[in-house]
Every structure is written in structure tokens, then in C-alpha cells.
Amino acid sequence: MRILTALLACSALAVGATNAHAAEDVTLPDTLAMTAYGTGSAGYTQMVSIGNLLQNEYGTSVRILPGENDVSRMTPLRVGRVPLCACGIASYYGFEGVMMFAGRDWGPQPIRVIATSTASFGLGVAVAGDVDVETPADLEGKRVAYIRGDDALNKGTEAFLAFGGLTWDDVERVNYPGYGRSFDGIIANQADASFTMSVAPPAQQLAASPRGIVWPRLDPENEEGWKRLKAVAPYFQPHEATAAAGDYGKDNPWVGASYPYPILIGNDRLDDETARSLIKVLIEDFDKYKDAAPGNAGYALDNQNMEWVIPFHDAVVEYYKEIGHWTDEMQQHQDMLVKRQNVLMDAWKEYKAGDTPSDDEAFKQGWMEARAEALKAEDMDVVFE
Known part of the structure; x- marks a missing residue:
């Protein structure tokens, strides 16, 4: 490099x-x-x-x-x-x-x-403005982008769906080879939603298109919704984004999420x-x-x-x-995170010291199982199953 x-x-x-x-x-x-x-x-x-x-x-x-x-x-x-x-x-x-x-x-x-x-931006699911979506629950039955090979973006989408009590099974999943292509698909009316940063160029392009853009509202008082979202992606936090593509700004912030x-x-x-x-x-x-x-x-x-x-x-x-x-x-909280870190690293050392599979995917699957067992033994959330 x-x-x-x-x-x-x-x-x-x-x-x-x-x-x-x-x-x-x-x-x-x-x-x-x-x-x-x-x-x-x-x-x-x-x-x-x-x-x-x-x-x-x-x-x-x-x-x-x-x-x-x-x-x-x-x-x-x-x-x-x-x-x-x-x-x-x-x-x-x-x-x-x-x-x-x-x-x-x-x-x-x-x-x-x-x-x-x-900062002033947010991160979340951008939705075409012509499909009548106000909250994540309204994404049911909509065409939602899934980005092949991008775990972080897909995890974000999954978390937003969870806020609305939905999973990937409740939407029409549309696969794309890349993040930018998913927004091309929304503009072309082949999909309705994809995850992004609220000020990202693809979101701006969608906002300028005939379909327009809307950012689903995540009510900060919806404790159950936030509990479901954080069970999927605990790094999100409620956030009023004053910088977001579309009709949003300081006088009309997107009440959403960020990290x-x-x-x-x-x-x-x-x-x-x-x-x-x-x-x-x-x-x-x-x-x-x-x-x-x-x-x-x-x-x-x-x-x-x-x-x-x-x-x-x-x-x-x-x-x-x-x-x-x-x-x-x-x-x-700091002590809990350090303890979690030590539990994970000890579990990793123990797993690698054993008879691990030579196949890469089998190795990962074995580690994820060992990881889950170690966390559960300490009464800690697994988060990633």
C-alpha cells in the first residue's frame, strides 16, 4: 500500500x-x-x-x-x-x-x-419517496436491496427491519453486486430501499430523481423497536440527522439513527x-x-x-x-466490555489450539459456534449467531 x-x-x-x-x-x-x-x-x-x-x-x-x-x-x-x-x-x-x-x-x-x-449525518435505510413508507414497519412487502459481500450494510438493513418487527422474510430481497448499483436499481424502479449514509452521493442522486427519497422515522420513544434494532446491531444509537438527502435539514431533521x-x-x-x-x-x-x-x-x-x-x-x-x-x-460498562474482549480472545486461542477444520467456511462456522458457547457461559449476548 x-x-x-x-x-x-x-x-x-x-x-x-x-x-x-x-x-x-x-x-x-x-x-x-x-x-x-x-x-x-x-x-x-x-x-x-x-x-x-x-x-x-x-x-x-x-x-x-x-x-x-x-x-x-x-x-x-x-x-x-x-x-x-x-x-x-x-x-x-x-x-x-x-x-x-x-x-x-x-x-x-x-x-x-x-x-x-x-456528526450531523445519519445512517439508515433510504427509501424511494413514492412507496408510502413512514416507519421501518412500512417496509413490509417492499423491494429491499441486499448487497452481496457487504456484511456491514446488510446488517444495517436487517437492524432497521427489526425496528419495525420485520425480517428479510417480510420483504422482497433484491440482490445487487455493489452498493452503488442498488441505488441505480431504486432510481430505475427495480428496488425500493437500500442502506446508506444520509449525505452519501447515491442518496443525493435518489433525492434528485423522479422517485424522490424518504428516511423512515425511528421514534426514540419506541423502546421495543430500539430493543429489537440493538439486538441485531448494538452499535446504533438514536440520532436527529440535520444533514440528509431530500427535504431534511436543521428545521426538519430526520429522526433516525447513526453510529x-x-x-x-x-x-x-x-x-x-x-x-x-x-x-x-x-x-x-x-x-x-x-x-x-x-x-x-x-x-x-x-x-x-x-x-x-x-x-x-x-x-x-x-x-x-x-x-x-x-x-x-x-x-x-467499560469493565464489562474489557471482560467481553478477554472472553472472546481466550475462546479464540482455545479454538485455534484444537483440531480446526481445514476448509475456510467450516473453520468460520466452528469458530462462531465456539464463540457463542463462550459468551453464553458468561451470560453475555451473542449478537452474531
Whole structure:
């Protein structure tokens, strides 16, 4: 993978024209490498803007390795080539050791969160505006896209269906070879719905088409609906999206769902000083970079979900304790996630030490069964059956 070095020269968007640090006692290496989404992505752009801050204020140059898929982004982290990844929801799948991470070269990863960004957009099922859908329950009988080889998108769709008390059996599943093609299909009236980010170009194209677009409402007060959704995909959280394709905005937000993107992670072996310095800069220098790239506002302290699905790095926890932003409930949740991580990793070691199948699919199936048994033995939700 070709290494791209983030351009760190001062510009109108460069942060920190002076050397007056908002964050004190910051100790970072001279060079910090990370993986991120491709060069045109929001995640990459955000990391460049944060790299500007680190270069201009703290003398740390940031090298960004763009990866076109989840495996290419997370492999350098796994093998120790980089200490950080600005990843997507696949980081949670890596934590759980499922889907693309259930293969013999992966298994559950010792992933720890530094910070996340939850911005103005949402994530969910976009629906053609001419099929009379107001809530996920209205998707019954509709033509819903299934993307071959994209577990994350299909899991998101499954979760939205669950909110409405539906499964794939209650809709007409339409298979597509890729995510973009599914929206071509909706515009051509061959399908009615597909999962995406609320500001993604395919959603904008659907909104501009004769069919138009609607985002099904997820009532935050619908406790049973949210319980069903989170049983499928616990990383979702209620969210009012003020940025969404179609007739949505600050005055008419989409009452839907989201999850963080990107998710800045390291392994549990990431040194404490780097982890602590990074979260300190991101929180205390927020005003210096919040407007430097679209989505940067999502790193604000108020936007951090302190009881999410991946544990924080220990040094990040210590920082939150220092600033008085940590509760007993948060610690209890953190301890539960660390315990879950240990249960999964111990189960993986035990499974691999046994007589595992040589066939890749049989290997994955055997692991998923062993994984489920280990979690059930600790009275933990399996989530991925």
C-alpha cells in the first residue's frame, strides 16, 4: 500500500497559527502513522485536518495510509505497522471477531477506542419517496436491496427491519453486486430501499430523481423497536440527522439513527502517553480544528458515547477521570466490555489450539459456534449467531 503523507502546510483551514497550546503536557512522537478510508473520504479529510493541528502545534507529522476496504485498513494495525486506524464500524466487527474477521488469520482483536465522531449525518435505510413508507414497519412487502459481500450494510438493513418487527422474510430481497448499483436499481424502479449514509452521493442522486427519497422515522420513544434494532446491531444509537438527502435539514431533521464515523482506534498495546496525549488534544484543542473539515464537530466531548460497544483505551479512561467526565456507570460498562474482549480472545486461542477444520467456511462456522458457547457461559449476548 502506497503511503501518502498528509499535507501539513498552513492554509486558511490549517489550525493553530500560534504556538499557544490549549492542551498542556502533551507528549507525542515525531511521526505518527495511521490508516484511514480512501483519499476522497470524509474520514481521510478529517485525519488530514487533525494532522495539521498536530504538526503546527506539536511538531508531530502524521502519515496516512489510505485503505480501500476494512481488511486493508485494519491489517497494518493488526501487524503493528501503524498504531492507529481511523476506521468504520468494521472496528466493532474486529472487536467481536465476526464476519470478515472470523477467518483463521484474524479472530477477535484487542481494539481500544481513542475517540469517535458523531456528526450531523445519519445512517439508515433510504427509501424511494413514492412507496408510502413512514416507519421501518412500512417496509413490509417492499423491494429491499441486499448487497452481496457487504456484511456491514446488510446488517444495517436487517437492524432497521427489526425496528419495525420485520425480517428479510417480510420483504422482497433484491440482490445487487455493489452498493452503488442498488441505488441505480431504486432510481430505475427495480428496488425500493437500500442502506446508506444520509449525505452519501447515491442518496443525493435518489433525492434528485423522479422517485424522490424518504428516511423512515425511528421514534426514540419506541423502546421495543430500539430493543429489537440493538439486538441485531448494538452499535446504533438514536440520532436527529440535520444533514440528509431530500427535504431534511436543521428545521426538519430526520429522526433516525447513526453510529460514529470515523472511529479512531488503537490496540490495547498502544502506549499510554500517545493515547492520553491524543484524547487531550482532541478534546482541549477542539475549537482549533472543529471547522477544518466536514464532520470534525463530531469529536466534541458532548458527542462522545461513553457507554458504546468497544472499550476505551485505559489512558483515555484515566483522562476522562481527571477532567471529571467519568461515572461509576461508565466504569461498570467499560469493565464489562474489557471482560467481553478477554472472553472472546481466550475462546479464540482455545479454538485455534484444537483440531480446526481445514476448509475456510467450516473453520468460520466452528469458530462462531465456539464463540457463542463462550459468551453464553458468561451470560453475555451473542449478537452474531
